[in-house]
Amino acid sequence: MSHGAAEPLMTWVDGELQSSVSILDRGLQYGDGVFETIACRRGCLRFVAQHVARLQQGCERLQIAFDAHRKLTAELERASRLAPPVAIIKVIVTRGDALPRGYGSVGRESPRRIVTMWPDAPLPESLRAQGAAVRFGQLRLARNPRLAGIKHLNRLEQVLARAEWHDAGTFESLLTDSEGHLVSGTMSNVFALKGQTLVTPPVDQCGVAGVLRAVVLREAAHFRLEPSIAPVSVQRLLNADAVFLTNARIGVLPVSRLGGRTIPIDARTRALAAHVEQLDA
Amino acid sequence: MSHGAAEPLMTWVDGELQSSVSILDRGLQYGDGVFETIACRRGCLRFVAQHVARLQQGCERLQIAFDAHRKLTAELERASRLAPPVAIIKVIVTRGDALPRGYGSVGRESPRRIVTMWPDAPLPESLRAQGAAVRFGQLRLARNPRLAGIKHLNRLEQVLARAEWHDAGTFESLLTDSEGHLVSGTMSNVFALKGQTLVTPPVDQCGVAGVLRAVVLREAAHFRLEPSIAPVSVQRLLNADAVFLTNARIGVLPVSRLGGRTIPIDARTRALAAHVEQLDA
Numbered sequence: 195m196s197h198g199a200a201e202p203l204m205t206w207v208d209g210e211l212q213s214s215v216s217i218l219d220r221g222l223q224y225g226d227g228v229f230e231t232i233a234c235r236r237g238c239l240r241f242v243a244q245h246v247a248r249l250q251q252g253c254e255r256l257q258i259a260f261d262a263h264r265k266l267t268a269e270l271e272r273a274s275r276l277a278p279p280v281a282i283i284k285v286i287v288t289r290g291d292a293l294p295r296g297y298g299s300v301g302r303e304s305p306r307r308i309v310t311m312w313p314d315a316p317l318p319e320s321l322r323a324q325g326a327a328v329r330f331g332q333l334r335l336a337r338n339p340r341l342a343g344i345k346h347l348n349r350l351e352q353v354l355a356r357a358e359w360h361d362a363g364t365f366e367s368l369l370t371d372s373e374g375h376l377v378s379g380t381m382s383n384v385f386a387l388k389g390q391t392l393v394t395p396p397v398d399q400c401g402v403a404g405v406l407r408a409v410v411l412r413e414a415a416h417f418r419l420e421p422s423i424a425p426v427s428v429q430r431l432l433n434a435d436a437v438f439l440t441n442a443r444i445g446v447l448p449v450s451r452l453g454g455r456t457i458p459i460d461a462r463t464r465a466l467a468a469h470v471e472q473l474d475a
Numbered sequence: 476m477s478h479g480a481a482e483p484l485m486t487w488v489d490g491e492l493q494s495s496v497s498i499l500d501r502g503l504q505y506g507d508g509v510f511e512t513i514a515c516r517r518g519c520l521r522f523v524a525q526h527v528a529r530l531q532q533g534c535e536r537l538q539i540a541f542d543a544h545r546k547l548t549a550e551l552e553r554a555s556r557l558a559p560p561v562a563i564i565k566v567i568v569t570r571g572d573a574l575p576r577g578y579g580s581v582g583r584e585s586p587r588r589i590v591t592m593w594p595d596a597p598l599p600e601s602l603r604a605q606g607a608a609v610r611f612g613q614l615r616l617a618r619n620p621r622l623a624g625i626k627h628l629n630r631l632e633q634v635l636a637r638a639e640w641h642d643a644g645t646f647e648s649l650l651t652d653s654e655g656h657l658v659s660g661t662m663s664n665v666f667a668l669k670g671q672t673l674v675t676p677p678v679d680q681c682g683v684a685g686v687l688r689a690v691v692l693r694e695a696a697h698f699r700l701e702p703s704i705a706p707v708s709v710q711r712l713l714n715a716d717a718v719f720l721t722n723a724r725i726g727v728l729p730v731s732r733l734g735g736r737t738i739p740i741d742a743r744t745r746a747l748a749a750h751v752e753q754l755d756a
Contacts (some may be wrong), residue, residue: 200575205498214495215503217486217589222496222567224630225506256631257638282576286503289634294481295563295593297630297637297661308498312576336617336681337653340635348629349505349578350537353570354621356578357538372618380578400617 202310204276209269209307219306221288224297225347227305228252230405232270233314233442234281239274240442240474242267244405249287252344253305258289260305273311282312282443286347317444322467325450325459326365326439330428331355331380335371337399345402355380365447366439368431371400376426382441383407384449386426386434387460392419395426406440409470416469417462428453436460438467446470483591485557490550490588500587502569505578506628508587509533511686513551514595514723515562520555521723521755523548525686530568533625534586539570541586554592563593563724567628598725603748606731606740607646607720611709612636612661616652618680626683636661646728647720649712652681657707663722664688665730667707667715668741673700676707687721690751697750698743717741719748727751 205213220226230245239245246263253260266285273283290303333355341348355367366379376395378384383404385394392414397403414421431437437449437457446467448459486494501507511526520526527544534541547566554564571584614636622629636648647660657676659665664685666675673695678684695702712718718730718738727748729740 202499202576207498213498215498217488217494217496217567217591218483219503220634222500222503222569222589223510223628224634225628226631226634229504256635284576286498288503295483295565295591297633299634299638308503310498310576333621334619336619336622338615338617338632340614341617341631346631347504347506348631350507350622350627350629351619352578353501353505353507353580354537357580 202312203278204273204311206269206273206309207306209265215306215308216291218291218293219288220290220292220303221286221306221347223292226256227258227286227288227347228256228345229284229286229347230345231442232283232285234274234277234283236279237274237277238474239270239283241405241409242270243475244408248345248403248405249285252346253287255344256346258287258305260287262305262307266307269307269309273309277311278313280314280316282314284310284312288347314443317447321365322447325448327363327451328366328368328379328439328449328453329359329364330453331358331367331369333358333369335369335377335400337371337373339399342400343397343403352380376428376431377401379439382439382444385410385438385440386431387419387436387462388434390418390420391422393422393424393426396423404440406442406445406470409473410440410446410466413466413469413473417466419462436463438463483593484559485554485592487550487554487590488587490546496587496589497572499572499574500569501571501573501584502567502587502628504573507537508539508567508569508628509537509626510565510567510628511626512723513564513566515555515558515564517560518555518558519755520551520564522686522690523551524756525689526723529626529684529686530566533627534568536625537570537627539568539586541568543586543588547588550588550590554590558592559594561595561597563595565591565593569628595724598728602646603728606729608644608732609647609649609660609720609730609734610640610645611734612639612648612650614639614650616650616658616681618652618654620680623681624678624684633661657709657712658682660720663720663725666691666719666721667712668700668717668743669715671699671701672703674703674705674707677704685721687723687726687751690754691721691727691747694747694750694754698747700743717744719744
């Protein structure tokens with residue numbers, strides 16, 4: 195599927211128009227930082243407070259002394275005013291430069307904000323209508339509770355998992371962890387609907403606690419659904435009334451093919467998708 | 476302990492004197508790359524062929540189409556001629572820029588070479604003589620055979636593990652994996668000597684297959700030692716005749732304190748250290 199145009203329209207480093215960064219940045223040296231991918235629609239940053247809060251939480255978990263979230267929010271708003279009607283704004287916060295060399299942090303680093311604004315294309319209506327084809331990935335996610343849930347910059351597992359398929363007809367790959375538990379897609383969270391229960395796997399050993407995942411869990415009650423964070427076996431997924439994916443760019447996207455099998459699309463998924471689409475906080 | 480001066484003396488990107496890199500580099504965006512830390516002594520790059528070979532293997536494992544190892548070797552040699560008598564040359568190879576945005580690689584990326592040259596200080600003679608104090612770390616390394624052994628850029632575990640202690644008297648922390656198996660230090664491999672057996676843990680689930688680790692395994696026979704890659708329990712480590720650490724900068728460094736206990740330094744460790752010190756390939 196298309197991710198819109200190939201080049202970012204504008205880029206900033208610490209609020210200045212800039213497209214390069216020191217090679218000593220610990221984000222490059224060690225993946226020592228966090229990021230957010232924010233959907234921008236007609237100048238509106240969707241769920242921006244939640245994204246910035248998660249960024250902040252990730253920094254706290256990694257002991258990155260990032261205290262510029264207000265400045266960052268202002269920069270994101272400025273970027274949103276310059277953005278085309280459908281855009282993605284990605285923000286990276288790193289711990290700053292590795293000086294001196296080495297894994298150890300001296301505690302005096304200045305965290306760095308890197309913001310890129312990308313033109314995006316709306317998800318094709320046919321994809322939203324017909325649902326996504328999803329495969330099961332082979333790569334097993336490693337379990338580390340210290341890194342789980344955070345949207346950190348150590349993303350080699352996602353890079354390798356995304357390299358497993360090339361056919362444009364497959365939208366996403368669902369991944370299990372090293373013990374065989376379903377976790378998420380390479381770039382999305384996954385939900386299963388069965389009766390009144392809406393379940394998504396825990397992300398306390400691996401995976402990312404998605405902003406849209408939290409929104410869906412919060413909004414489920416409006417549809418008389420009982421949200422649940424619980425293990426989801428592949429069998430349970432295949433036997434669900436419906437399965438859908440979430441992330442900032444796609445919102446709620448129904449799944450219609452799962453590992454070669456056809457999965458029904460539930461009316462409640464469509465209602466939830468439409469509901470989330472018109473929210474922005 | 477000191478890592479020498481805080482600033483690099485010279486830096487290159489793709490062979491050009493340069494100290495910054497595109498913010499779109501996949502090394503920064505995803506930790507999508509590999510690195511080597513090479514000791515340079517009086518203009519000699521120690522074990523440079525092994526370092527470049529491991530870099531190449533890492534790229535192959537990550538499907539990074541890096542074919543510039545001759546060019547890189549020439550650049551490293553040029554850097555070594557400009558280096559002070561005791562220096563570290565670090566090289567990073569990334570997959571190139573993330574264009575378009577997203578985990579997926581389009582296969583047309585140009586891998587990027589980033590070389591930094593740092594002044595270093597020799598390890599204090601007193602440390603070599605008296606041995607290093609080593610603790611046991613709390614962070615458990617995640618197991619992923621797809622990433623194990625490679626010196627890749629996803630190093631948040633090492634950053635977090637290095638943040639566990641601040642006293643300058645402790646040199647290194649030994650880490651176990653999520654199943655409790657001893658793996659390595661945060662920046663070194665570990666060996667235990669018992670009778671004629673010299674054992675180091677496998678790095679097929681996590682950890683890095685160190686260049687100096689391979690050198691020690693290769694050279695062990697010269698000291699009538701039987702090298703072995705096998706699980707090493709903490710108990711086995713504590714009951715060893717001797718324990719030592721290896722990496723490119725420290726060579727072979729005896730351990731004298733382990734989790735608060737005193738560990739003897741074996742004459743064979745000193746002989747091995749002296750032997751490795753005068754090798755360079």
